[in-house]
Amino acid sequence: MSLEGLQKTVRSRRGDLHILKGVDFHARSGEVTALLGPNGAGKTTTLTIAQGLDRPDCGTVRLLGEDPWHAGAALRSQVGVMLQDGGLPPSATPARLLRHICSLYREPADMAALTERLGIDEFSGRDIRRLSGGQKQRVALAAALAGRPRVVFLDEPSAGLDPVSRQLVFDLILELKQAGLAVVLTTHLLDDAERLADHVVLLRDGTVERSGSVAELTDRTGPTPVHFSVPQPLGADALAAFPSGLHLVAEGPSAPADCTFRVEGLTSPDAWADLAGWWRDHRIMPTDVRLLHRSLEEVFLEVAP
Amino acid sequence: MSSPVNAPHSTASTAAAVSPQGSPSRLGNASSLARRVMAQGRYESVTAIRNGEQLLISLVLPLMALFAVVWSGLMDSAGVRGVDVAVPGVLALAVLSSAFTGQGIATGFDRRYGVLAYLSTTPLGPAGLILGKACAVLAVLLLQVVVIGGIGLVLGWQPVWAGVPWAVLILTLGAASFTALGLLIAGTARPEATLALTNLLWVLLGAVGGAVFPVPAISWFSGIASFLPSATLGDGLRSAFGTGMPDVGALLVLAGWGILATVGALKWFKWR
Incomplete structure (x- = not known):
């Protein structure tokens, strides 16, 4: 995935709000790219544009070689998305929702293995509205992986997870990376980024303030006191x-x-x-x-x- | 939260369970468009039928209206049996229920919860999502027609059978137009506002907007109301079932509403 010169302005009652002022970065297969930044830095807007849910005012986006805004079923079938607010219908059960999502793909993931791994089986028959935040996160992650994606976007994947679930999700993300997927995630938890990310993009005020590996950003390549x-x-x-x-x-x-x-x-x-x-x-x-x-x-x- | 796993799968098995397989086809890993749309239609119809509030507004309230009108003799007049006027009107009300109010409210809250945004990132996409919703509306409408029409026949309804193809056309056109109107409201207003507005309009259009009852012949009001989508739908169904002939004017006005609402929804609908 590559983003170049991304700009986005939205109009509000207080006037034009420049959310993105020129964002550039790449995310590669077999790597975890973490998008970090303070609230309002433009992380979610950047992800939204990369996922094809919004269009930039200026700049180019290429996802598996295509413009995601004009994505057809072929491109969308190779991209998994976990939204920050989940995107899960509250009245459905995880079992019914995941079965439905799998039916949209020619060769869906082995959902039985995935739900067992993520511990979804124990609450798969309960309405999503009755699940805890962490349980919803796990269902959203399973839904994002239902189509065996080549690129996966995870917006705050560890939010609301207890330590055991968090470790479980981390292990899975690292496995996805090892399997050759490009993983793009946002997080407020910097420990998460430090543990998972191969490449970190630090956004501030709509621009890329710094980017590089964790070692590069924390100056670990030189002598350390x-x-x-x-x-x-x-x-x-x-x-x-x-x-x-x-x-x-x-x-x-x-x-x-x-x-x-x-x-x-x-x-x-x-x-x-x-x-x-x-x-x-x-x-x-x-x-x-x-x-x-x-x-x-x-x-x-x-x-x- | 309880501990999530007792016996986790090995690394290899989970990676294999979710990682890409083989070379992508023309559709990538997406199933065919027909399968995707049918899957979404099936999913949405089952959701609508399982939802108690939607079932109430789609079937229970129209049936209560039918019984009330027939048993009260409200529409009986010289040479006209009330049930023959009531059943087409209640079918029009049923279209408003499932296509407009039900779909509007469901879509409004799906938008609030991010379900629309999420589904539009899957192979279903925005177009597949709308086609799936249309299939669900038609499936629920079929159920409504069978139940309401069946009960109408039991109550003595005697439709002109030659008008059934026209009625099917008008019902389909009405469903499309009211779905577009429902989506237009759901895609532009907050879900709470959509809930209030679509319920209010359901009552107004159903009662005085020409759906259940023909528009009263009050000079200024009938002139305006005859152009309402509810009135054209009700009049069209009453003409098809009562005379066996189409009300071409009603068909054209209904199609116009459908086109306007679709253009509006395409222009202003927000997925998030």
């Missing part, structure tokens, strides 16, 4: 013998006598060996050792207004 703590303040001799070329920065408020440190300059395996050797030579037993890379949440907060 290390955090560690010690039970006792470090002695002067230990501090004096700290390896040259590395920088030890006290992180606590009472530096340098504090017990929490950051080490910078770990640019090579030798630098790491020097740090480990310093710990060994001075009988320092570090605790709470961790890489201080930025999280996607920090990147998101930089982008969010």
